[in-house]
Amino acid sequence: MSALGIDYGGTHTKLLLVDEGGAVLSRETVPTGTLAELGASVRRFLETASVAAQSFAVTVAGTLDPSTGVVRRSANLPWLDGVAPAEVLSELLGIPGVAVQDGEAGAIAEARFGAGRGSDEVFVIVLGTGIAGAHVLSGSVQRGAHGGAGEVGHVPVADNGVTCSCGQVGCLETAIGGQQVGLRWRDRGAENQDASAQDVVAAAASGDEAAVAVLDDAARALGRAILNVSALVDPALIVVGGGVSRSPEWTVEPAVAYARENATFHVVPELRLASLGVWAGAHGAAAVAADTFVGARAQAHRP
Ligand SMILES: [Zn+2]
Missing domain, CATH: 3.30.420.40 (ATPase, nucleotide binding domain)
Structure with a gap:
Protein backbone atom coordinates (compact mmCIF):
# COMPACT_ATOMS: atom_id res chain seq x y z
CA MET A 1 0.00 0.00 0.00
CA SER A 2 1.32 3.45 -0.84
CA ALA A 3 -0.09 6.83 0.08
CA LEU A 4 0.25 10.15 -1.72
CA GLY A 5 0.64 13.46 0.10
CA ILE A 6 -0.27 16.55 -1.94
CA ASP A 7 0.76 19.89 -0.43
CA TYR A 8 -1.29 22.32 -2.53
CA GLY A 9 0.59 25.57 -1.99
CA GLY A 10 0.00 29.10 -3.24
CA THR A 11 2.62 28.91 -6.02
CA HIS A 12 4.05 25.38 -5.89
CA THR A 13 2.52 22.02 -5.13
CA LYS A 14 4.53 19.21 -3.59
CA LEU A 15 3.77 15.58 -4.38
CA LEU A 16 5.15 12.89 -2.10
CA LEU A 17 4.58 9.15 -2.40
CA VAL A 18 5.36 6.91 0.59
CA ASP A 19 5.12 3.14 1.04
CA GLU A 20 3.23 1.35 3.81
CA GLY A 21 6.21 1.77 6.12
CA GLY A 22 6.29 5.49 5.38
CA ALA A 23 9.52 5.44 3.37
CA VAL A 24 9.62 7.97 0.53
CA LEU A 25 9.17 6.33 -2.90
CA SER A 26 9.11 9.48 -5.00
CA ARG A 27 8.69 13.23 -4.70
CA GLU A 28 8.21 16.12 -7.09
CA THR A 29 7.37 19.83 -7.01
CA VAL A 30 4.99 21.13 -9.70
CA PRO A 31 3.57 24.61 -10.37
CA THR A 32 0.22 25.16 -8.68
CA GLY A 33 -2.77 25.11 -11.00
CA THR A 34 -6.49 24.38 -10.95
CA LEU A 35 -7.74 21.05 -9.59
CA ALA A 36 -7.95 19.69 -13.18
CA GLU A 37 -4.31 20.69 -13.77
CA LEU A 38 -3.33 19.20 -10.42
CA GLY A 39 -5.07 15.94 -11.35
CA ALA A 40 -3.08 15.80 -14.60
CA SER A 41 0.20 16.55 -12.75
CA VAL A 42 -0.51 13.79 -10.24
CA ARG A 43 -1.27 11.25 -13.00
CA ARG A 44 2.04 12.11 -14.74
CA PHE A 45 3.89 11.89 -11.41
CA LEU A 46 2.46 8.46 -10.62
CA GLU A 47 3.24 7.19 -14.14
CA THR A 48 6.86 8.32 -13.81
CA ALA A 49 7.14 6.79 -10.34
CA SER A 50 5.50 3.62 -11.73
CA VAL A 51 3.90 2.94 -8.36
CA ALA A 52 0.15 3.03 -7.86
CA ALA A 53 -1.07 5.19 -5.00
CA GLN A 54 -3.86 3.60 -3.00
CA SER A 55 -5.04 6.85 -1.40
CA PHE A 56 -4.14 10.52 -1.08
CA ALA A 57 -4.59 13.54 1.14
CA VAL A 58 -4.48 17.10 -0.15
CA THR A 59 -3.67 20.12 2.01
CA VAL A 60 -5.83 23.22 2.00
CA ALA A 61 -4.33 26.63 2.76
CA GLY A 62 -7.39 28.16 4.34
CA THR A 63 -10.36 27.17 6.42
CA LEU A 64 -11.95 23.80 5.93
CA ASP A 65 -15.06 22.09 7.25
CA PRO A 66 -13.45 18.87 8.52
CA SER A 67 -16.75 16.95 8.47
CA THR A 68 -17.51 17.60 4.77
CA GLY A 69 -14.07 18.45 3.35
CA VAL A 70 -15.52 21.65 1.83
CA VAL A 71 -13.21 24.68 1.79
CA ARG A 72 -14.81 27.66 3.50
CA ARG A 73 -12.22 30.16 2.30
CA SER A 74 -8.76 30.01 0.76
CA ALA A 75 -7.12 33.41 0.28
CA ASN A 76 -4.40 32.08 -2.04
CA LEU A 77 -6.43 29.53 -4.01
CA PRO A 78 -9.83 31.26 -4.34
CA TRP A 79 -11.12 28.65 -6.83
CA LEU A 80 -11.36 26.26 -3.88
CA ASP A 81 -13.96 28.32 -1.99
CA GLY A 82 -17.08 26.19 -1.52
CA VAL A 83 -15.43 23.20 -3.23
CA ALA A 84 -14.48 19.80 -1.75
CA PRO A 85 -11.04 19.40 -3.39
CA ALA A 86 -10.49 15.80 -2.27
CA GLU A 87 -13.80 14.76 -3.85
CA VAL A 88 -12.89 16.41 -7.17
CA LEU A 89 -9.39 14.90 -7.19
CA SER A 90 -10.73 11.52 -6.18
CA GLU A 91 -12.93 11.48 -9.31
CA LEU A 92 -9.98 12.55 -11.48
CA LEU A 93 -7.55 10.02 -10.00
CA GLY A 94 -9.86 7.11 -9.24
CA ILE A 95 -8.54 6.63 -5.69
CA PRO A 96 -10.00 7.76 -2.35
CA GLY A 97 -8.73 10.96 -0.81
CA VAL A 98 -9.25 13.39 2.03
CA ALA A 99 -8.50 17.08 2.60
CA VAL A 100 -6.49 18.35 5.55
CA GLN A 101 -5.78 21.91 6.66
CA ASP A 102 -2.16 22.74 5.71
CA GLY A 103 -1.09 23.85 9.19
CA GLU A 104 -2.52 20.67 10.64
CA ALA A 105 -0.60 18.53 8.11
CA GLY A 106 2.66 20.34 8.89
CA ALA A 107 2.12 19.98 12.64
CA ILE A 108 1.35 16.26 12.35
CA ALA A 109 4.53 15.74 10.32
CA GLU A 110 6.78 17.70 12.69
CA ALA A 111 5.29 16.01 15.75
CA ARG A 112 5.52 12.47 14.36
CA PHE A 113 8.51 12.45 12.03
CA GLY A 114 10.36 15.74 12.60
CA ALA A 115 11.56 17.56 15.69
CA GLY A 116 8.82 16.01 17.83
CA ARG A 117 9.66 12.43 16.95
CA ALA A 274 11.17 22.38 13.37
CA SER A 275 13.27 20.06 11.21
CA LEU A 276 11.31 19.00 8.12
CA GLY A 277 11.34 22.33 6.26
CA VAL A 278 9.22 22.79 3.16
CA TRP A 279 8.24 19.10 2.82
CA ALA A 280 6.47 18.97 6.21
CA GLY A 281 3.00 19.57 4.73
CA ALA A 282 3.40 16.80 2.14
CA HIS A 283 4.68 14.32 4.77
CA GLY A 284 1.75 15.18 7.03
CA ALA A 285 -0.72 14.75 4.16
CA ALA A 286 0.74 11.33 3.25
CA ALA A 287 0.40 10.28 6.91
CA VAL A 288 -3.22 11.47 7.03
CA ALA A 289 -3.97 9.49 3.84
CA ALA A 290 -2.44 6.36 5.36
CA ASP A 291 -4.31 6.89 8.67
CA THR A 292 -7.62 7.49 6.95
CA PHE A 293 -7.60 4.73 4.38
CA VAL A 294 -5.24 2.12 5.77
CA GLY A 295 -6.01 2.63 9.42
CA ALA A 296 -2.45 1.91 10.46
CA ARG A 297 -0.07 4.65 11.39
CA ALA A 298 3.03 5.12 9.27
CA GLN A 299 5.21 4.43 12.28
CA ALA A 300 8.42 3.90 10.41
CA HIS A 301 7.99 7.00 8.26
CA ARG A 302 11.39 8.18 7.08
CA PRO A 303 11.42 11.69 5.52
ZN1 LIG B 1 -5.45 38.26 17.47
Whole structure:
Protein backbone atom coordinates (compact mmCIF):
# COMPACT_ATOMS: atom_id res chain seq x y z
CA MET A 1 0.00 0.00 0.00
CA SER A 2 1.32 3.45 -0.84
CA ALA A 3 -0.09 6.83 0.08
CA LEU A 4 0.25 10.15 -1.72
CA GLY A 5 0.64 13.46 0.10
CA ILE A 6 -0.27 16.55 -1.94
CA ASP A 7 0.76 19.89 -0.43
CA TYR A 8 -1.29 22.32 -2.53
CA GLY A 9 0.59 25.57 -1.99
CA GLY A 10 0.00 29.10 -3.24
CA THR A 11 2.62 28.91 -6.02
CA HIS A 12 4.05 25.38 -5.89
CA THR A 13 2.52 22.02 -5.13
CA LYS A 14 4.53 19.21 -3.59
CA LEU A 15 3.77 15.58 -4.38
CA LEU A 16 5.15 12.89 -2.10
CA LEU A 17 4.58 9.15 -2.40
CA VAL A 18 5.36 6.91 0.59
CA ASP A 19 5.12 3.14 1.04
CA GLU A 20 3.23 1.35 3.81
CA GLY A 21 6.21 1.77 6.12
CA GLY A 22 6.29 5.49 5.38
CA ALA A 23 9.52 5.44 3.37
CA VAL A 24 9.62 7.97 0.53
CA LEU A 25 9.17 6.33 -2.90
CA SER A 26 9.11 9.48 -5.00
CA ARG A 27 8.69 13.23 -4.70
CA GLU A 28 8.21 16.12 -7.09
CA THR A 29 7.37 19.83 -7.01
CA VAL A 30 4.99 21.13 -9.70
CA PRO A 31 3.57 24.61 -10.37
CA THR A 32 0.22 25.16 -8.68
CA GLY A 33 -2.77 25.11 -11.00
CA THR A 34 -6.49 24.38 -10.95
CA LEU A 35 -7.74 21.05 -9.59
CA ALA A 36 -7.95 19.69 -13.18
CA GLU A 37 -4.31 20.69 -13.77
CA LEU A 38 -3.33 19.20 -10.42
CA GLY A 39 -5.07 15.94 -11.35
CA ALA A 40 -3.08 15.80 -14.60
CA SER A 41 0.20 16.55 -12.75
CA VAL A 42 -0.51 13.79 -10.24
CA ARG A 43 -1.27 11.25 -13.00
CA ARG A 44 2.04 12.11 -14.74
CA PHE A 45 3.89 11.89 -11.41
CA LEU A 46 2.46 8.46 -10.62
CA GLU A 47 3.24 7.19 -14.14
CA THR A 48 6.86 8.32 -13.81
CA ALA A 49 7.14 6.79 -10.34
CA SER A 50 5.50 3.62 -11.73
CA VAL A 51 3.90 2.94 -8.36
CA ALA A 52 0.15 3.03 -7.86
CA ALA A 53 -1.07 5.19 -5.00
CA GLN A 54 -3.86 3.60 -3.00
CA SER A 55 -5.04 6.85 -1.40
CA PHE A 56 -4.14 10.52 -1.08
CA ALA A 57 -4.59 13.54 1.14
CA VAL A 58 -4.48 17.10 -0.15
CA THR A 59 -3.67 20.12 2.01
CA VAL A 60 -5.83 23.22 2.00
CA ALA A 61 -4.33 26.63 2.76
CA GLY A 62 -7.39 28.16 4.34
CA THR A 63 -10.36 27.17 6.42
CA LEU A 64 -11.95 23.80 5.93
CA ASP A 65 -15.06 22.09 7.25
CA PRO A 66 -13.45 18.87 8.52
CA SER A 67 -16.75 16.95 8.47
CA THR A 68 -17.51 17.60 4.77
CA GLY A 69 -14.07 18.45 3.35
CA VAL A 70 -15.52 21.65 1.83
CA VAL A 71 -13.21 24.68 1.79
CA ARG A 72 -14.81 27.66 3.50
CA ARG A 73 -12.22 30.16 2.30
CA SER A 74 -8.76 30.01 0.76
CA ALA A 75 -7.12 33.41 0.28
CA ASN A 76 -4.40 32.08 -2.04
CA LEU A 77 -6.43 29.53 -4.01
CA PRO A 78 -9.83 31.26 -4.34
CA TRP A 79 -11.12 28.65 -6.83
CA LEU A 80 -11.36 26.26 -3.88
CA ASP A 81 -13.96 28.32 -1.99
CA GLY A 82 -17.08 26.19 -1.52
CA VAL A 83 -15.43 23.20 -3.23
CA ALA A 84 -14.48 19.80 -1.75
CA PRO A 85 -11.04 19.40 -3.39
CA ALA A 86 -10.49 15.80 -2.27
CA GLU A 87 -13.80 14.76 -3.85
CA VAL A 88 -12.89 16.41 -7.17
CA LEU A 89 -9.39 14.90 -7.19
CA SER A 90 -10.73 11.52 -6.18
CA GLU A 91 -12.93 11.48 -9.31
CA LEU A 92 -9.98 12.55 -11.48
CA LEU A 93 -7.55 10.02 -10.00
CA GLY A 94 -9.86 7.11 -9.24
CA ILE A 95 -8.54 6.63 -5.69
CA PRO A 96 -10.00 7.76 -2.35
CA GLY A 97 -8.73 10.96 -0.81
CA VAL A 98 -9.25 13.39 2.03
CA ALA A 99 -8.50 17.08 2.60
CA VAL A 100 -6.49 18.35 5.55
CA GLN A 101 -5.78 21.91 6.66
CA ASP A 102 -2.16 22.74 5.71
CA GLY A 103 -1.09 23.85 9.19
CA GLU A 104 -2.52 20.67 10.64
CA ALA A 105 -0.60 18.53 8.11
CA GLY A 106 2.66 20.34 8.89
CA ALA A 107 2.12 19.98 12.64
CA ILE A 108 1.35 16.26 12.35
CA ALA A 109 4.53 15.74 10.32
CA GLU A 110 6.78 17.70 12.69
CA ALA A 111 5.29 16.01 15.75
CA ARG A 112 5.52 12.47 14.36
CA PHE A 113 8.51 12.45 12.03
CA GLY A 114 10.36 15.74 12.60
CA ALA A 115 11.56 17.56 15.69
CA GLY A 116 8.82 16.01 17.83
CA ARG A 117 9.66 12.43 16.95
CA GLY A 118 9.60 10.22 20.04
CA SER A 119 7.33 12.55 22.06
CA ASP A 120 3.69 11.65 22.43
CA GLU A 121 2.48 15.14 23.42
CA VAL A 122 3.81 17.99 21.31
CA PHE A 123 2.70 21.58 20.83
CA VAL A 124 3.73 23.02 17.45
CA ILE A 125 4.01 26.79 16.89
CA VAL A 126 4.60 28.13 13.38
CA LEU A 127 5.83 31.72 13.26
CA GLY A 128 4.92 32.90 9.77
CA THR A 129 3.03 35.92 8.48
CA GLY A 130 0.29 34.56 10.69
CA ILE A 131 0.96 32.33 13.65
CA ALA A 132 -0.42 28.82 13.79
CA GLY A 133 -0.47 26.43 16.71
CA ALA A 134 -1.46 22.81 17.13
CA HIS A 135 -1.57 20.44 20.06
CA VAL A 136 -0.58 17.05 18.65
CA LEU A 137 -1.43 14.16 20.94
CA SER A 138 -0.33 10.66 19.89
CA GLY A 139 0.13 11.93 16.34
CA SER A 140 -3.31 13.56 16.00
CA VAL A 141 -4.17 17.26 16.17
CA GLN A 142 -6.57 18.14 18.98
CA ARG A 143 -9.00 20.47 17.22
CA GLY A 144 -11.30 21.16 20.17
CA ALA A 145 -15.10 20.96 20.23
CA HIS A 146 -15.55 23.67 17.58
CA GLY A 147 -12.33 23.29 15.60
CA GLY A 148 -10.83 26.39 17.18
CA ALA A 149 -8.11 24.94 19.43
CA GLY A 150 -4.45 25.84 19.16
CA GLU A 151 -4.87 29.53 18.25
CA VAL A 152 -1.70 30.54 20.03
CA GLY A 153 -1.26 33.55 17.71
CA HIS A 154 -4.33 35.11 19.30
CA VAL A 155 -3.50 34.90 22.97
CA PRO A 156 -2.93 38.47 24.23
CA VAL A 157 0.64 38.49 25.55
CA ALA A 158 2.15 41.79 24.31
CA ASP A 159 2.05 45.22 25.95
CA ASN A 160 2.19 47.03 22.62
CA GLY A 161 -1.42 48.30 22.56
CA VAL A 162 -1.74 47.11 18.96
CA THR A 163 -5.16 45.89 17.79
CA CYS A 164 -4.87 42.52 16.07
CA SER A 165 -6.71 41.41 12.90
CA CYS A 166 -8.92 39.35 15.24
CA GLY A 167 -10.04 42.45 17.19
CA GLN A 168 -8.18 41.82 20.44
CA VAL A 169 -5.30 43.97 21.65
CA GLY A 170 -1.76 42.68 22.09
CA CYS A 171 -2.06 39.22 20.52
CA LEU A 172 1.16 37.24 20.06
CA GLU A 173 0.77 37.80 16.31
CA THR A 174 1.01 41.61 16.72
CA ALA A 175 4.46 41.17 18.30
CA ILE A 176 6.04 38.39 16.27
CA GLY A 177 4.00 37.77 13.09
CA GLY A 178 6.30 38.14 10.04
CA GLN A 179 4.89 41.44 8.74
CA GLN A 180 4.01 42.68 12.21
CA VAL A 181 7.66 42.68 13.28
CA GLY A 182 8.37 45.12 10.43
CA LEU A 183 5.39 47.27 11.42
CA ARG A 184 6.52 47.44 15.06
CA TRP A 185 9.94 48.63 13.82
CA ARG A 186 8.19 51.34 11.80
CA ASP A 187 6.18 52.27 14.95
CA ARG A 188 9.54 52.87 16.63
CA GLY A 189 10.63 55.28 13.90
CA ALA A 190 12.29 53.07 11.28
CA GLU A 191 12.19 54.61 7.82
CA ASN A 192 11.75 51.30 6.01
CA GLN A 193 7.97 51.18 5.47
CA ASP A 194 7.66 47.54 4.45
CA ALA A 195 10.46 45.80 6.31
CA SER A 196 10.34 42.04 6.71
CA ALA A 197 11.23 40.25 9.93
CA GLN A 198 14.56 39.38 8.28
CA ASP A 199 15.23 43.10 7.66
CA VAL A 200 14.59 43.82 11.34
CA VAL A 201 16.93 41.01 12.40
CA ALA A 202 19.63 42.33 10.06
CA ALA A 203 19.21 45.85 11.47
CA ALA A 204 19.36 44.55 15.05
CA ALA A 205 22.51 42.59 14.26
CA SER A 206 24.14 45.78 13.03
CA GLY A 207 23.20 47.61 16.22
CA ASP A 208 19.93 49.40 15.38
CA GLU A 209 18.45 50.06 18.84
CA ALA A 210 14.83 50.27 17.65
CA ALA A 211 15.20 46.89 15.90
CA VAL A 212 16.74 45.36 19.04
CA ALA A 213 13.80 46.68 21.10
CA VAL A 214 11.24 45.29 18.62
CA LEU A 215 12.83 41.81 18.75
CA ASP A 216 13.07 42.03 22.53
CA ASP A 217 9.32 42.72 22.70
CA ALA A 218 8.68 39.88 20.24
CA ALA A 219 10.75 37.40 22.24
CA ARG A 220 9.08 38.39 25.52
CA ALA A 221 5.63 37.97 23.97
CA LEU A 222 6.64 34.52 22.68
CA GLY A 223 8.03 33.70 26.13
CA ARG A 224 4.68 34.57 27.73
CA ALA A 225 2.90 32.49 25.11
CA ILE A 226 5.18 29.54 25.97
CA LEU A 227 4.20 29.94 29.65
CA ASN A 228 0.51 30.01 28.65
CA VAL A 229 0.91 26.86 26.56
CA SER A 230 2.68 25.18 29.49
CA ALA A 231 -0.09 26.22 31.86
CA LEU A 232 -2.94 25.04 29.63
CA VAL A 233 -1.55 22.05 27.76
CA ASP A 234 1.64 21.03 29.60
CA PRO A 235 3.25 19.42 26.52
CA ALA A 236 6.36 17.27 26.69
CA LEU A 237 7.88 19.32 23.91
CA ILE A 238 7.27 22.55 21.99
CA VAL A 239 8.36 22.62 18.34
CA VAL A 240 8.77 26.04 16.72
CA GLY A 241 8.97 26.57 12.96
CA GLY A 242 8.22 29.19 10.33
CA GLY A 243 10.21 32.04 8.80
CA VAL A 244 10.60 34.10 11.98
CA SER A 245 12.20 31.13 13.78
CA ARG A 246 15.06 31.11 11.26
CA SER A 247 16.97 33.61 13.44
CA PRO A 248 16.45 31.77 16.74
CA GLU A 249 19.16 33.77 18.56
CA TRP A 250 16.89 36.83 18.24
CA THR A 251 13.52 35.17 18.78
CA VAL A 252 13.15 31.60 20.05
CA GLU A 253 16.22 31.43 22.32
CA PRO A 254 15.52 34.65 24.29
CA ALA A 255 11.83 33.64 24.45
CA VAL A 256 12.74 30.34 26.13
CA ALA A 257 15.09 32.17 28.50
CA TYR A 258 12.27 34.59 29.36
CA ALA A 259 9.85 31.71 29.97
CA ARG A 260 12.32 29.90 32.25
CA GLU A 261 13.07 33.08 34.24
CA ASN A 262 9.41 33.91 34.70
CA ALA A 263 7.99 30.44 35.29
CA THR A 264 6.37 29.99 38.70
CA PHE A 265 4.32 26.78 38.80
CA HIS A 266 4.89 26.11 35.08
CA VAL A 267 6.98 23.25 33.79
CA VAL A 268 8.62 24.83 30.73
CA PRO A 269 9.19 21.94 28.32
CA GLU A 270 12.10 21.41 26.02
CA LEU A 271 11.79 23.53 22.90
CA ARG A 272 13.12 22.38 19.52
CA LEU A 273 13.24 24.02 16.12
CA ALA A 274 11.17 22.38 13.37
CA SER A 275 13.27 20.06 11.21
CA LEU A 276 11.31 19.00 8.12
CA GLY A 277 11.34 22.33 6.26
CA VAL A 278 9.22 22.79 3.16
CA TRP A 279 8.24 19.10 2.82
CA ALA A 280 6.47 18.97 6.21
CA GLY A 281 3.00 19.57 4.73
CA ALA A 282 3.40 16.80 2.14
CA HIS A 283 4.68 14.32 4.77
CA GLY A 284 1.75 15.18 7.03
CA ALA A 285 -0.72 14.75 4.16
CA ALA A 286 0.74 11.33 3.25
CA ALA A 287 0.40 10.28 6.91
CA VAL A 288 -3.22 11.47 7.03
CA ALA A 289 -3.97 9.49 3.84
CA ALA A 290 -2.44 6.36 5.36
CA ASP A 291 -4.31 6.89 8.67
CA THR A 292 -7.62 7.49 6.95
CA PHE A 293 -7.60 4.73 4.38
CA VAL A 294 -5.24 2.12 5.77
CA GLY A 295 -6.01 2.63 9.42
CA ALA A 296 -2.45 1.91 10.46
CA ARG A 297 -0.07 4.65 11.39
CA ALA A 298 3.03 5.12 9.27
CA GLN A 299 5.21 4.43 12.28
CA ALA A 300 8.42 3.90 10.41
CA HIS A 301 7.99 7.00 8.26
CA ARG A 302 11.39 8.18 7.08
CA PRO A 303 11.42 11.69 5.52
ZN1 LIG B 1 -5.45 38.26 17.47
